Amino acid sequence: MSKIIPYKNIKYYTFAENKDFCLESGEMFGPITVAYETFGTLNEDKSNAVLIFHALTGDSHVTSSYDDDDSTPGWWDSLVGRGKEVDTDKYFVICANLLGGCMGSSGPSSINSDTNKPYGSSFPFISVNDMVNVQKKLVDSLGIKQLECVIGGSLGGMATVSMMTNYPDIARSFIVIASAYKTSSQIMAFYEVGRNAILADPYYHEGNYYGKELQPERGLGIARMVAHITYLSTTGMENKFGRMIQENVINEKLAYSRFGPMFAIESYLRHQSKKFIARFDANSYLYLTKAMDMYDLTQGGKKTLASEFSNVNKKVLIISFTSDWHFTPSDSWEMAKELARQGKDVSYINIESSYGHDSFLLPNEMQERAVESFLKNVGGK
Amino acid sequence: MSKIIPYKNIKYYTFAENKDFCLESGEMFGPITVAYETFGTLNEDKSNAVLIFHALTGDSHVTSSYDDDDSTPGWWDSLVGRGKEVDTDKYFVICANLLGGCMGSSGPSSINSDTNKPYGSSFPFISVNDMVNVQKKLVDSLGIKQLECVIGGSLGGMATVSMMTNYPDIARSFIVIASAYKTSSQIMAFYEVGRNAILADPYYHEGNYYGKELQPERGLGIARMVAHITYLSTTGMENKFGRMIQENVINEKLAYSRFGPMFAIESYLRHQSKKFIARFDANSYLYLTKAMDMYDLTQGGKKTLASEFSNVNKKVLIISFTSDWHFTPSDSWEMAKELARQGKDVSYINIESSYGHDSFLLPNEMQERAVESFLKNVGGK
Numbered sequence: 001m002s003k004i005i006p007y008k009n010i011k012y013y014t015f016a017e018n019k020d021f022c023l024e025s026g027e028m029f030g031p032i033t034v035a036y037e038t039f040g041t042l043n044e045d046k047s048n049a050v051l052i053f054h055a056l057t058g059d060s061h062v063t064s065s066y067d068d069d070d071s072t073p074g075w076w077d078s079l080v081g082r083g084k085e086v087d088t089d090k091y092f093v094i095c096a097n098l099l100g101g102c103m104g105s106s107g108p109s110s111i112n113s114d115t116n117k118p119y120g121s122s123f124p125f126i127s128v129n130d131m132v133n134v135q136k137k138l139v140d141s142l143g144i145k146q147l148e149c150v151i152g153g154s155l156g157g158m159a160t161v162s163m164m165t166n167y168p169d170i171a172r173s174f175i176v177i178a179s180a181y182k183t184s185s186q187i188m189a190f191y192e193v194g195r196n197a198i199l200a201d202p203y204y205h206e207g208n209y210y211g212k213e214l215q216p217e218r219g220l221g222i223a224r225m226v227a228h229i230t231y232l233s234t235t236g237m238e239n240k241f242g243r244m245i246q247e248n249v250i251n252e253k254l255a256y257s258r259f260g261p262m263f264a265i266e267s268y269l270r271h272q273s274k275k276f277i278a279r280f281d282a283n284s285y286l287y288l289t290k291a292m293d294m295y296d297l298t299q300g301g302k303k304t305l306a307s308e309f310s311n312v313n314k315k316v317l318i319i320s321f322t323s324d325w326h327f328t329p330s331d332s333w334e335m336a337k338e339l340a341r342q343g344k345d346v347s348y349i350n351i352e353s354s355y356g357h358d359s360f361l362l363p364n365e366m367q368e369r370a371v372e373s374f375l376k377n378v379g380g381k
Numbered sequence: 382m383s384k385i386i387p388y389k390n391i392k393y394y395t396f397a398e399n400k401d402f403c404l405e406s407g408e409m410f411g412p413i414t415v416a417y418e419t420f421g422t423l424n425e426d427k428s429n430a431v432l433i434f435h436a437l438t439g440d441s442h443v444t445s446s447y448d449d450d451d452s453t454p455g456w457w458d459s460l461v462g463r464g465k466e467v468d469t470d471k472y473f474v475i476c477a478n479l480l481g482g483c484m485g486s487s488g489p490s491s492i493n494s495d496t497n498k499p500y501g502s503s504f505p506f507i508s509v510n511d512m513v514n515v516q517k518k519l520v521d522s523l524g525i526k527q528l529e530c531v532i533g534g535s536l537g538g539m540a541t542v543s544m545m546t547n548y549p550d551i552a553r554s555f556i557v558i559a560s561a562y563k564t565s566s567q568i569m570a571f572y573e574v575g576r577n578a579i580l581a582d583p584y585y586h587e588g589n590y591y592g593k594e595l596q597p598e599r600g601l602g603i604a605r606m607v608a609h610i611t612y613l614s615t616t617g618m619e620n621k622f623g624r625m626i627q628e629n630v631i632n633e634k635l636a637y638s639r640f641g642p643m644f645a646i647e648s649y650l651r652h653q654s655k656k657f658i659a660r661f662d663a664n665s666y667l668y669l670t671k672a673m674d675m676y677d678l679t680q681g682g683k684k685t686l687a688s689e690f691s692n693v694n695k696k697v698l699i700i701s702f703t704s705d706w707h708f709t710p711s712d713s714w715e716m717a718k719e720l721a722r723q724g725k726d727v728s729y730i731n732i733e734s735s736y737g738h739d740s741f742l743l744p745n746e747m748q749e750r751a752v753e754s755f756l757k758n759v760g761g762k
Contacts, residue, residue: 185618185646186610192647193606195640196654200599202583218581225574226607229567234706237566243681259576259667263674265566266573273577286640293644300624325615 005104006072007061010035012104013141021134024127031113034138035104036060036096039081040088042142050091050149051139051163051171052080053156055361056227056288057280059103062095063088078363085372091148096138098159099131100287108283109210121207126287128155128295132162136170146172149378151371153177153360154327155292161335164316165297165308173315173378175371178324178360180331181297181305187326190230191289194223198282207283220282221273223289228272233323233356241265305338312339316346317374319360319367326357347374386485387453388442391416393485394519402515405508412494415519416485417441417477420462421469423523430525431472432516432552433461434533434540436742437608437669438661440484443476444469459744466753472529479540480515481507481668489664490591502588507668509536509676513543517551528552530759532752534559534741535708536673542716545697546678546689554696554759556752559705559741561712562678562686568707571611572670575604579663588664601663602654604670609653614704614737622646686719693720697727698755700741700748707738728755 015021016030023029037060042049052062054075063074065081065088080086080093097105100123108123139147150171152160157179164174183191198204201219209215229237246267261267297308316339320332329350336348351366353359360367396402397411404410418441423430433443435456444455446462446469461467461474478486481504489504520528531552533541538560545555564572579585582600590596610618627648642648678689697720701713710731717729732747734740741748 182624184615185622185624185644186613186615188624188644189610189618189646189650190607192642192644192650193603193610196606196651197578197603199640200582200603222574222578222581222603225577226571229570229574232567234565234567237570241566243563243566243569243677245681259580259671261573263566263569263573265570269570269573270577290640296624300626 005035005059007037007059009037009066010060010104011037013138015137015141021137023124024129025125027124029124032099032106032134032137033104033110034096034099034106034134036094036138037062039063039066039093039095040091042092042144046142046144047146047148048090048092049139049142049144049147050086050093050151051135051147052076052086052093052095053135053150053152053159053163054095054098055152055154055156056292057276057285058156059101060095060097062093075361078361079368079371085368086151086375094139094142096135098155098288099134100126100284100291102281102284105134107281108207108287109281118208118210120210120283123283123287126291128158128162128291129166131291132159132166135159136163136167139170146170149173149175149375151175151177152179154179154357155288157327158292158295161297162295164312164314168311168313171314173317173374175317175319175374176332176335177319177367178321178327178332178357180327181308181335182295183293184328184331187230188293190226191293193226195286195289197222197226198286201282204282207286209282216282217277220280220285221270221277223282223285224273224276224280225269228269230326231357233325233354235323236354236356237265239354241268305334306342309335309338309342309344312342312344314345315374315378316344317370318346318348319370320348320350321353321356321359322350323354324357324359386416386440388418388440390418390447391441391485392418394522396518396522402518404505405510406506408505410505413480413487413515413518414485414491415477415480415487415515417475417519418443420444420447420474420476421472423473423525427523427525428527428529429471429473430520430523430528431467431474431530431532432520432528432544433457433467433474433476434516434531434537434544435476435479436533436535436537437673438657438666439537440482441476441478443474456742459742460749460752466749467532467756475520475523477516477519479536479669480512481665481672483662483665486515488662489588489668490662499589499591501591501664504664504668507672509539509543509672510547512672513540513547516540517544517548520551530554530556530756532556532558535738536560536669538708539673539676542678543676545693545695549692549694552695554698554755556698556700556755557713557716558700558748559702559708559713559738561708562689562716563676564674565709565712568611569674571607572674574607576667576670578603578607579667582663585663588667590663597663598658601661601666602651602658604663604666605654605657605661606650609650611707612738614706614735616704617735617737618646620735622649686715687723690716690719690723690725693723693725695726696755696759697725698751699727699729700751701729701731702734702737702740703731704735705738705740 198219201216339346582597720727
């Protein structure tokens with residue numbers, strides 16, 4: 001049922017065996033398993049740990065530094081690993097699959113021990129705060145009193161904001177990249193299209209498709225295609241694909257042959273969609289995108305950014321990318337501005353890039369330098 | 382099979398009964414029926430005719446001025462009608478359903494007289510130039526030597542560009558609104574997502590779904606949702622919907638109840654999708670969006686804007702809207718600049734609006750004034 005997890009150093013931490021973990025919704029839930037990996041060595045006083053939150057479709061494998069082979073690249077190899085800016089020879093890096101995900105942590109595709117079947121749509125609604133509370137438990141279980149840093153991009157950045165506001169002393173520093181404290185109407189709309197594509201797939205079976213021969217793959221593929229467009233910038237796409245015609249088009253089915261990929265961009269999106277289907281679970285996509293859309297630090301205006309940021313008392317670095325229209329520079333700037341207004345120790349950098357939202361996952365000299373010097377200053381205090 | 386067409390004054394012009402209409406692809410096709418409406422009276426020397434091209438999902442009913450009741454509003458009532466800027470008391474307005482459409486003109490849902498069944502996917506591939514060539518035939522059939530003006534927005538604007546370059550003397554003036562001479566990679570990508578949603582619908586049956594109990598409605602609905610987001614501006618959506626919670630949510634199906642519309646934007650998109658399914662044909666959507674994506678006046682760089690515009694010798698008005706990211710102001714500006722460079726009689730106006738691509742269909746004082754004074758000057762020459 002669950003996707004096969006190819007990471008050999010994955011570890012599992014299970015808690016709330018008595019269903020005593022209280023979700024933000026008020027619902028009690030358990031047991032909860034967290035699949036995580038660690039990279040590097042925890043020092044004696046347990047003061048060199050860095051927690052990294054992955055984005056929507058990421059997992060625990062943030063770096064391949066400790067792999068015996070190159071078969072499973074880490075999703076942030078450009079920034080995290082031996083001798084990298086987040087140096088695993090210096091730091092003890094922890095990265096865990098988010099609650100609700102499909103790469104080892106409890107999620108809709110996990111087995112419900114009460115029924116011995118996957119949860120499917122009986123998995124409870126979860127929030128970004130729930131994901132963060134779960135990882136706080138993990139940090140506690142490792143005996144770590146204070147992390148050196150919490151880092152996250154995109155949804156992982158929202159988790160970092162949640163961590164920073166709910167547990168201001170859990171780390172000596174926080175890095176929020178290509179993120180926001182709430183999702184815009186437009187981006188919400190695109191995720192809603194994706195969710196609708198999954199819900200409309202006849203093989204979705206109200207979320208209980210596990211073990212069936214046919215899976216809601218086409219819906220999930222459409223969801224990925226539309227989201228993927230929002231991860232690239234307008235200019236980036238135009239430069240990379242423009243109106244270039246795809247050569248050597250192979251049509252798989254008659255259905256696709258007349259409206260098959262003709263332009264390179266079409267072929268690229270279909271390819272991305274196919275790769276994604278093989279590694280991700282449709283229910284996890286529904287739960288995680290909904291949690292992201294629902295996240296709003298100000299709770300729909302019931303609270304203010306000012307009040308929510310008032311407890312922040314550690315160093316903060318906020319990074320955005322000029323061509324990111326998923327979580328825009330102004331989303332980041334709003335947070336940086338408010339922290340600065342309150343006299344917090346905040347740095348903000350808006351990095352010139354034509355790669356859109358994806359910029360934070362790609363090698364980027366400026367991002368690497370910014371993270372490196374920020375971490376150096378944290379260590380120096 | 383075909384959607385029911387509610388316009389009582391619709392007329393039909395059929396030609397190429399001997400399959401002797403040559404499509405841009407080289408394929409011979411026929412017979413071709415054009416469903417059209419006219420508004421106002423053609424004067425004695427047939428010099429007061431205005432041809433209007435509709436956009437992707439429009440039809441012949443550009444104005445309701447001549448309806449006996451208000452049941453069928455015209456899609457451009459704000460600009461076209463009795464006493465309006467495109468005054469049907471003065472002009473003889475012609476508006477025809479595009480070739481490939483589903484509102485009366487020949488399209489995939491039309492009956493193939495050879496088989497007595499709807500064409501479905503046996504309908505030939507068509508281009509924007511084909512659509513325009515068909516309407517040229519219609520204009521000829523009405524005995525009109527020269528039109529007063531050709532007007533179109535979005536895909537209709539592309540058709541206007543095609544008309545202006547292929548038949549430079551067919552009119553004394555041309556108005557191209559919220560359009561482009563080619564589609565960007567990003568917008569192509571969004572239409573590709575929509576087409577994939579239709580192709581992935583199990584009720585699509587390779588395009589031959591007519592007469593079957595279940596239709597590819599969900600795929601078509603997803604296609605509309607994603608396109609609709611590109612018709613609104615980022616700011617417009619944020620201002621109108623933001624993170625507003627939808628009240629009185631009615632969930633229709635259990636499948637939707639857990640991931641049902643929670644935010645107003647979600648509910649709005651589902652509503653738009655539902656309305657669209659009731660009035661549009663999935664195959665027409667595939668054919669027309671593909672034609673739009675394929676349109677490129679420069680033929681992938683084989684020709685230049687300069688060479689293609691060299692024959693233009695009439696007055697041209699180009700209008701764009703500041704917040705339009707579907708066909709951007711720079712798309713319009715590129716055309717206006719080239720016409721100006723060649724010393725053509727071109728006016729360009731970029732209108733401030735927060736309504737995105739949809740702006741051209743909405744009441745807009747600036748657009749109305751611009752069209753009015755432009756037409757006045759054409760008449761005055």
